[in-house]
Amino acid sequence: MSGLNGEMMRERRRRWLxxxxLGGILFPLAFAVQYWDAARQVFxxxxxxxxxxxxxxxxxxAxxxxxxEQVLxxxxxxxxxxxxxFVLLVGVVQEGLQLLPQRTWPGWWEEVFDVSVDVGGAALGLWAGRIWRRKNAPLGGRFRRRGRDLNPRSLAGNTLSR
Incomplete structure (x- = not known):
């Protein structure tokens, strides 16, 4: 038994991460520091x-x-x-969980602003991820066009007469 190959291990690590x-977002540090005065002051x-x-x-x-995008x-x-x-749902749930210990809903604008920043951050993360993947594609992604792989290495066995 050789175990899991490299790609399967990377996929497993991505899932765990x-x-x-997600757990770190939904159950933030703010919950933990409310019981420790010194940590609350630093926070x-x-x-x-x-x-x-x-x-x-x-x-x-982000x-x-x-x-x-990669895992789900x-x-x-x-x-x-x-x-x-999904990001919108997580943002709304996270804002609700932040307000739960306070037993109040302090104001709509703060929560709407936070959720809009969350969605904006998600857009930046997707954009940055796509740029990163494009730069790390074979040959710098230069040979990808219209969903076809035009990399000469992958075309080695094919005839190019069209």
Whole structure:
């Protein structure tokens, strides 16, 4: 038994990373620090500026969308719609879970803003992921056009007379 091959191992790691990342988004550090005063002060100091909050939301959801595209929605028709729907659902659930301990709904605009940053971050993550995959495709992706592989190495056995 040789075990799992390299591609299967990479797929397994992606799946684990996806589920861990999703868990980290849905059950954020803010829950843990509410029981430890020193950690709460550090957390408040680091994440108090609005720009840090926005950047962190965008970053978290950019990675979630890039992983989700590979793990959950690879090869699906209308994958972008599925991904954005999934990100929207996770964003709404995450905002709700943040408000649960407070037993309040402080205001719609803050939550709508956060979810819109989440979706914007997802768009950036998908865009960056596609650029990265294109640059790491065989021969820099130069030979891909209209869904056909025009890489000379893959055409070696084919005749080019058309």
């Amino acid at each position: 996806f589920w861990l990342w 408040a100091y680091l994440f108090a500026p609005r720009w840090v909050h926005v950047v962190m939301h965008a970053f978290l959801y 990675i979630l969308a890039a992983l989700g 929605f690879a090869g699906r028709r209308k994958a972008l719609a599925w991904i954005f729907g």
